[in-house]
Amino acid sequence: LRGNTEGGGPTDALGSQTAVYAVASGKGGVGKSSVAANLAVALAASGKRVGLIDADVWGYSVPQLFGVRRNPVALKGLMLPVEEHGVRLMSVGFFVSEEEPVVWRGPMLHKALEQFLSDVHWGELDVLLLDLPPGTGDITLSLLELVPQAALLAVTTPQPAARNVASRVGRMAKDMRMPVAGVVENMSTLHCSSCGEQTAMFGSGGGQQLADELGTDLLAQIPLDVALREAGDIGVPVVTGSPDAQSAVAFTELAQRL
Numbered sequence: 001l002r003g004n005t006e007g008g009g010p011t012d013a014l015g016s017q018t019a020v021y022a023v024a025s026g027k028g029g030v031g032k033s034s035v036a037a038n039l040a041v042a043l044a045a046s047g048k049r050v051g052l053i054d055a056d057v058w059g060y061s062v063p064q065l066f067g068v069r070r071n072p073v074a075l076k077g078l079m080l081p082v083e084e085h086g087v088r089l090m091s092v093g094f095f096v097s098e099e100e101p102v103v104w105r106g107p108m109l110h111k112a113l114e115q116f117l118s119d120v121h122w123g124e125l126d127v128l129l130l131d132l133p134p135g136t137g138d139i140t141l142s143l144l145e146l147v148p149q150a151a152l153l154a155v156t157t158p159q160p161a162a163r164n165v166a167s168r169v170g171r172m173a174k175d176m177r178m179p180v181a182g183v184v185e186n187m188s189t190l191h192c193s194s195c196g197e198q199t200a201m202f203g204s205g206g207g208q209q210l211a212d213e214l215g216t217d218l219l220a221q222i223p224l225d226v227a228l229r230e231a232g233d234i235g236v237p238v239v240t241g242s243p244d245a246q247s248a249v250a251f252t253e254l255a256q257r258l
């Protein structure tokens with residue numbers, strides 16, 4: 001990554017009309033990246049100009065989820081985001097090979113993320129989504145300092161334990177005086193396609209409880225959906241690949257609520 005950030009604040013690239021959502025979770029594996037990716041695609045499908053920064057530096061998954069097989073190119077000293085499924089993308093994963101561990105130290109990561117904001121030709125954006133690393137580590141905090149206008153979108157599973165962990169993210173938002181846009185509950189229920197029964201595989205109520213705790217709304221309950229998992233594996237987001245799948249419909253509704 002090259003470029004310079006002198007002569008302007010790191011957020012100069014974002015217009016005042018750009019809504020910025022930081023997609024965060026208390027821990028890994030709750031589907032934060034799947035939510036960020038599919039929400040981005042659903043927003044783009046609704047006609048919005050959408051950017052997605054994959055800032056989940058150790059668990060980056062945007063290249064895989066979007067099936068990206070090329071690297072960003074540079075133009076006049078700025079990087080161009082990779083556009084896939086209607087979304088402008090930037091990811092740490094574009095700059096490291098898959099087998100390579102990410103051994104960058106904190107300051108390097110901070111610099112890289114700063115450059116994702118200042119040295120990328122995003123063009124005009126209606127919405128920018130940040131897929132944050134899980135938890136509330138230094139990278140999360142420094143990233144949020146770079147994008148002070150970001151609102152938190154908290155992702156949790158319905159399990160009470162997951163909600164407890166996720167509420168730490170809510171407290172972080174409070175400490176940073178960050179607005180909370182809402183809560184997304186993922187892996188809410190499993191719908192049996194043969195008998196029609198809904199199974200609360202991971203319990204229920206965690207999303208609503210977290211929303212109450214944060215004084216915000218539960219914006220969506222995304223069901224457990226084989227189509228979503230398969231879509232992630234083949235690199236075509238479920239919202240474009242199987243728009244009638246239950247999870248895709250839930251993401252489309254979520255995009256309308258934001």
Ligand code: ADP
Pocket residue numbers: 025027028029030031032033034035059061186187188222223224225226228229230232233247
């Ligand atoms: P995180 O970013 O929180 O670590 P991921 O988005 O990488 O989580 O999701 C973890 C795994 O769970 C992935 O294999 C993903 O395909 C799967 N997954 C996430 N959400 C769902 C869902 N609603 N239904 C089925 N599988 C899901």
